[in-house]
Each structure stands twice: as C-alpha cells, then as structure tokens.
Amino acid sequence: MDITLNAEELHWLQVLDTDSPIKPEVPAPIAEVLVRHGLAIKLVEGGLQLTALGRERLAHAAKA
Secondary structure (H helix, E strand, O other), X not given: OOOOOOHHHHHHHHHHOOOOOXXXXXXXXXXXXXXXXXXXXXXXXXXXXXXXXXXXXXXXXXXX
C-alpha cells in the first residue's frame, strides 16, 4: 500500500474507526486528504466515514 500519511492524518483515520453514529469533526485539510485517497467518504448528514480502504490502511499501519 503506497499511501503515505503523516502522524496526524493517521491519528484521524484511527479516530474515524468507530461504530458510533455521531462521527468526529475532522479538520478540513485532513478530511480532504483522507477523502482524496479514498480512505474516508463525506456523509450527507455531516462528518466522515471510514471506507474499506481506510480500514485496510489502518491494519497495514498496525503491522508496521
């Protein structure tokens, strides 16, 4: 997987890994990076949701 995230972006990806219906507010520049890489999607009701690719990236980071 060749998506390079900095520590703050990776932190927010971990924060998004929740089943809670209320999604955390991710800072706009970080949200843009996560969405651009397909790691999260913008929800109509607001906030971001982790994608399957985002979960895969977290699993990859945990192994590193």
